[in-house]
Amino acid sequence: MINLKFKVKNLYQNLHLKKTLQLIWQISPMQATVSLLFLLLENICWIGTMYTLKLLIDRLVNRPAVNNAAGITSAILLAGCVAILYGCVKSISAFLNEKQSAAVNNYIDKQIHQHTISLDYGCYEDPAYFDVLKRAREGGIDRPYAVVLSLHEIGKNITMLGSMGYILISIDWILLPLLCLFVAPLLVVRLNFSEKLYLWQRKHTGMDREASYLSTLITGDSSAKEIRSFSLGQHLLNKYCGIKGTLLEHQVEHSRQRTIVELISTVVTTVAFFAVTAYIIFGIMNGKTSVGDIAVFLVVFPQSFSVMQGLAGGISRLYQNNRYLSDVFALFDLKPVIESSVFTGFKEGKESNDFVVENLYFKYPHASDYVLENIHLSIPAGQIIGLVGLNGAGKSTLIKLLCRLYDPVEGMIRIGDKDIRELNINEYRSKISVVFQDFVKYNLTANENIRLGNIHAPTNTAEIKKAAEDAGAANYINNFPDQYDTILGRIFENGHEISVGQWQKLAIARAFYGKSQLIILDEATSSLDAIAEHELFVNIKQKLGGRSALVISHRLSTIQQADLIYVMGDKKIIEYGTHEILLQNNGTYAALYKS
Ligand SMILES: Nc1ncnc2c1ncn2[C@@H]1O[C@H](COP(=O)(O)OP(=O)(O)OP(=O)(O)O)[C@@H](O)[C@H]1O
Numbered sequence: 236m237i238n239l240k241f242k243v244k245n246l247y248q249n250l251h252l253k254k255t256l257q258l259i260w261q262i263s264p265m266q267a268t269v270s271l272l273f274l275l276l277e278n279i280c281w282i283g284t285m286y287t288l289k290l291l292i293d294r295l296v297n298r299p300a301v302n303n304a305a306g307i308t309s310a311i312l313l314a315g316c317v318a319i320l321y322g323c324v325k326s327i328s329a330f331l332n333e334k335q336s337a338a339v340n341n342y343i344d345k346q347i348h349q350h351t352i353s354l355d356y357g358c359y360e361d362p363a364y365f366d367v368l369k370r371a372r373e374g375g376i377d378r379p380y381a382v383v384l385s386l387h388e389i390g391k392n393i394t395m396l397g398s399m400g401y402i403l404i405s406i407d408w409i410l411l412p413l414l415c416l417f418v419a420p421l422l423v424v425r426l427n428f429s430e431k432l433y434l435w436q437r438k439h440t441g442m443d444r445e446a447s448y449l450s451t452l453i454t455g456d457s458s459a460k461e462i463r464s465f466s467l468g469q470h471l472l473n474k475y476c477g478i479k480g481t482l483l484e485h486q487v488e489h490s491r492q493r494t495i496v497e498l499i500s501t502v503v504t505t506v507a508f509f510a511v512t513a514y515i516i517f518g519i520m521n522g523k524t525s526v527g528d529i530a531v532f533l534v535v536f537p538q539s540f541s542v543m544q545g546l547a548g549g550i551s552r553l554y555q556n557n558r559y560l561s562d563v564f565a566l567f568d569l570k571p572v573i574e575s576s577v578f579t580g581f582k583e584g585k586e587s588n589d590f591v592v593e594n595l596y597f598k599y600p601h602a603s604d605y606v607l608e609n610i611h612l613s614i615p616a617g618q619i620i621g622l623v624g625l626n627g628a629g630k631s632t633l634i635k636l637l638c639r640l641y642d643p644v645e646g647m648i649r650i651g652d653k654d655i656r657e658l659n660i661n662e663y664r665s666k667i668s669v670v671f672q673d674f675v676k677y678n679l680t681a682n683e684n685i686r687l688g689n690i691h692a693p694t695n696t697a698e699i700k701k702a703a704e705d706a707g708a709a710n711y712i713n714n715f716p717d718q719y720d721t722i723l724g725r726i727f728e729n730g731h732e733i734s735v736g737q738w739q740k741l742a743i744a745r746a747f748y749g750k751s752q753l754i755i756l757d758e759a760t761s762s763l764d765a766i767a768e769h770e771l772f773v774n775i776k777q778k779l780g781g782r783s784a785l786v787i788s789h790r791l792s793t794i795q796q797a798d799l800i801y802v803m804g805d806k807k808i809i810e811y812g813t814h815e816i817l818l819q820n821n822g823t824y825a826a827l828y829k830s
Contacts, residue, residue: 255382255560262342263335270335273328274387278394280321285398287314332387336380343375343563355571356640357600364569366440369447371566374559382560385553392546399539407518410511410536417507418543420500425551428493433558435489442478449475456725508540573642573660588616588650588752590637590783595646597636606632608806610646613799614753619775619784621794623827624803630787631672633803634757637785638669650752665691668746670759676738678724681712684741689749698748705778706744707767711737736762743771747778754784760793768793791828800824 260267291310294303351368358364403410436443452458453471462468512533595610607629614620622630635641637648639655647654655663668688677684685699685708699719703709715721715731722730723741733741739762746754760768772793775784788794794814801811802824810822817824 252382252386252557254564255379255557258343258379259335259339259383262339266331266335266338270328270331270383273324273331274390276324277321277328278391280317280324281391282394282398283317284314284321287317290314332380332384336377336384339380340375340377343379347371347375347563347566350567350569353571354569355573356635357572358569360599361601362441365444367562367566367569369440369444370437370559370562374562378556378559378563381556382553385549385556388549389546389553392542392549395542396539396546399535399542403535403539407515413507413511414536414539414543417504417540418547421497421504421544422547422550424493424496424500425547426554428489428496429551429555429558431493432489433555435485439482439485442482446475446478446482449478508536512536573639588783590614590753591649592633592637593647593649595633595636595643595648597632597641597643599632599641605644606806607636607643610808612801612808612811614783614785615798616752616783617776617779617781618798619779619786619796621797621800622785622787622803623789623791623794623800623824625805627805628803629806630803631757634669634671634755634785634787637753637755638667639663665750666752667755668749668751668753669755670739670742670746670757672758672761674739674742674759676724678722678726678730680717680720680722681708681715681741682719684723685744685748688745688747689751692749699744702744702748703741705747705771706740707763707770708737708740708744711740734762736764736767739763740767752782754779754782755787756784757787758789759786760788760790772796791824802827 287310291307291314294306294310347368354364400411403414449471452462453468453475462471590613592610592612595607596605597607598605610633612620612622612633622633624630636643639648639660642656647656649655650658650663650666677687679687681703682694682696682699685702686694688702696719700709703712703719711733712718712721723733723738724730725732739759743756743759746756746759760771763771768790775796786794786797794800797814799811800814800817801808802817802822803809804823810817810820810824812820818828
């Protein structure tokens with residue numbers, strides 16, 4: 236009983252019925268209303284078929300057919316018509332359910348994608364987020380509408396039980412409460428195991444993700460080369476099978492336990508059922524119950540027993556679907572920390588376009604140590620600034636802060652006098668174009684690959700071609716039969732794969748295209764050959780067209796012509812100056828240059 240109480244409490248706490256129904260209503264009030272009306276109509280028709288059948292039997296019992304042919308014919312016709320109506324309504328209702336279910340699933344899928352876009356980049360460096368996302372994506376498939384179907388199933392079973400209950404009570408009032416009592420253990424068992432299965436799956440999301448990751452490695456195109464070169468296939472497959480095997484073992488154990496408990500409760504329930512049957516038969520022997528009653532009892536009681544079981548199944552499915560749906564709501568409850576300010580009044584030209592980093596400290600969420608300390612750096616408008624330093628010094632982290640993927644723990648980044656946190660985040664981000672170390676190779680046309688650099692403006696083919704020229708990508712694009720309309724990469728049919736350096740040129744073209752004020756190149760020329768790199772930096776100021784640039788590179792030849800070079804040591808800026816001054820200083824920069 237304590238356990239049951241606990242489950243009932245849990246059942247209530249874990250239900251998100253209101254939220255789910257609101258969501259379904261919100262998607263299409265019209266569709267929801269029509270579906271609901273048909274569900275109701277289906278139930279009414281079902282009752283109608285039962286009633287017309289009863290009417291027919293009553294006419295048969297009360298007056299033999301020979302004396303009442305017209306009455307019986309009309310009863311048969313009525314029963315037939317209602318049965319046809321019931322069949323039609325049922326089919327239309329199933330179609331509407333399917334239609335609405337598809338619409339709901341589509342909507343949830345879109346919402347999940349929409350919501351993930353709105354979340355901070357920081358989420359993508361947190362494994363817990365990937366667990367939430369995986370569960371939400373799984374919970375979003377079929378679950379929302381399954382809740383509605385479970386409600387329908389429950390409603391229908393209650394209606395049926397209502398009609399059967401009336402007959403049972405007329406035989407003996409104790410039958411209905413007894414029936415509820417028999418099914419209660421089954422319901423508790425099912426709810427209990429639904430919860431256990433859900434918690435088990437939740438606990439193993441990490442393992443599941445690891446298996447998916449290994450599967451992607453084994454079957455994916457980006458890892459195919461290395462896996463073959465190092466003969467890693469079997470090793471990864473063993474790891475994959477190990478995890479899958481453990482998951483399967485746990486799953487089978489869960490099914491085994493559930494089957495045992497379900498078996499016991501079925502035996503107990505069936506024994507109880509026969510005990511009641513015996514009670515009724517003894518009633519006949521004692522003259523308390525009529526033979527008619529036992530006949531009705533033997534027909535209705537087993538049927539109502541299976542309806543009760545259906546009800547228990549419906550309730551446990553409702554609970555289970557709701558439980559999985561809670562993961563979708565858990566994702567929707569995640570909110571971005573880097574809020575977009577309402578301030579959109581930044582006027583270009585009226586204020587300084589210098590980017591200034593001031594007294595900045597930063598540590599990653601959940602990390603205890605700072606990775607950036609006391610950073611001061613200035614990127615005056617129109618100038619090229621170099622940033623160099625050893626691996627792990629914090630250069631890419633500083634770029635993430637400049638792109639406002641994170642906010643500083645202390646200090647600030649400002650444009651002119653304005654702290655960037657006061658600016659609308661999208662407006663601010665449009666001022667920066669960046670080529671990350673791990674830039675994206677979009678398997679789209681060459682044209683689109685560049686256009687993505689300024690997707691909100693109308694396409695300007697001349698500027699796309701100019702950006703490609705400036706980045707050194709135009710030559711190879713012009714050699715393709717479809718030129719800028721050529722699909723790049725090997726994922727899609729007719730795609731042309733290009734070299735890593737050529738992908739990098741395309742990413743630079745993407746950064747050049749558009750109207751940003753600052754272009755950030757984080758190791759953006761690492762795969763370019765020496766000639767291509769030289770050509771890129773010849774007349775770079777002209778190519779930038781008055782924009783500023785922050786260039787990070789381990790190749791100091793790239794950095795030399797920067798107006799100012801900052802050198803990062805462990806977490807800090809340790810020196811800055813022009814190439815010549817830094818060489819004269821004979822510090823870290825000089826050591827890096829000479830090495
Ligand atoms: N998401 C993260 N969470 C916690 N620590 C991180 C994260 N990303 C980077 N770090 C840590 O921050 C420090 C700086 O890393 P960062 O990538 O900024 O260095 P870098 O100067 O760009 O190095 P490289 O020249 O190798 O690209 C490193 O110690 C790294 O371990």
